[in-house]
Amino acid sequence: xxxxxxxPSRPPRAGVRILxxxxxxxxxxxxxxxLVEITREVAEAVAGEQGSAVLVYVPxxxxxxxxxxxxxxxxxxxxxxxxxxxxPVDWPWQxxxxxxxxxxxxxxxxxxxxxxxxxxxxxxxxxxxxWQGIFFCEFDGPRERTxxxxxxx
Numbered sequence: 001x002x003x004x005x006x007x008p009s010r011p012p013r014a015g016v017r018i019l020x021x022x023x024x025x026x027x028x029x030x031x032x033x034x035l036v037e038i039t040r041e042v043a044e045a046v047a048g049e050q051g052s053a054v055l056v057y058v059p060x061x062x063x064x065x066x067x068x069x070x071x072x073x074x075x076x077x078x079x080x081x082x083x084x085x086x087x088p089v090d091w092p093w094q095x096x097x098x099x100x101x102x103x104x105x106x107x108x109x110x111x112x113x114x115x116x117x118x119x120x121x122x123x124x125x126x127x128x129x130x131w132q133g134i135f136f137c138e139f140d141g142p143r144e145r146t147x148x149x150x151x152x153x
Contacts, residue, residue, distance in 0.1 A: 023149040028140035033084055033108070035066075035076035039133040042118075042149055043126050051151035054126065055080070057115040058147055062105035062140035064112030065147065083108045105139035112137045119150065135136025 022111045023045035027036055038056075046054050057125045084104075093103035116134060119127030128134075136147055 004116065008081055018072065021150070023115065025147040025149060027136045027138075027145045027147055029136075029138040029143055029145065031080075031138070033080045034138045034141055035037055035079050035135040038065075038078070038147060039070060039126070039128070042134050042147075045149045046126070046151050048124055049120070049151040050124065051153050052144050054118045055115060055150045055152055056118065057150070058110070058145070059114075060110050062102055063136040063145055064070060064109045064114055064139070065108075065116050066112050066131050066135050066137055067116050067118070067128070068133075068135060069131045071131050075081050076135060079135075079137075079142045083088065085113065087111065087153060090108050102140045109137070110137040117152075123130045134142050 025038060025041050025045065027038060028133075029036060042054065042056055056065050068079070079082075087104045087107045089104050091104065094103075095103040095106065118134070121127050126134075136145065138145065
């Protein structure tokens with residue numbers, strides 16, 4: 001469930017804008033690589049808000065977020081498979097920590113990116129296309145993760 005938290009800040013200086021509240025979503029994953037659709041959770045987090053866009057940000061180095069087709073769940077599975085093939089585990093990685101062999105996860109996360117920006121319609125709904133959904137992208141699971149959602153003015 002989303003929960004609003006205020007972004008910690010110092011008292012504003014003249015001409016400095018205070019950042020908007022941030023909704024915190026929690027996402028649980030069950031597999032090493034997994035795309036989880038979070039469109040509904042993001043929409044609920046911003047319901048009734050007014051602004052120009054919604055920023056969805058993942059504060060993790062081995063996870064990301066993307067927008068793609070949500071009508072067929074096999075599209076998400078194809079992404080998982082394609083990224084595992086494009087960025088294989090058996091590459092001669094330099095970042096190797098015993099018990100944390102996750103170098104490919106960092107690369108996959110950077111390929112997908114840590115954020116997406118979605119226009120917000122006048123009625124407060126997400127400005128996504130008919131077939132589009134927002135996906136949290138896990139590359140070092142299974143884990144409990146955090147996603148930040150902010151309405152931009």
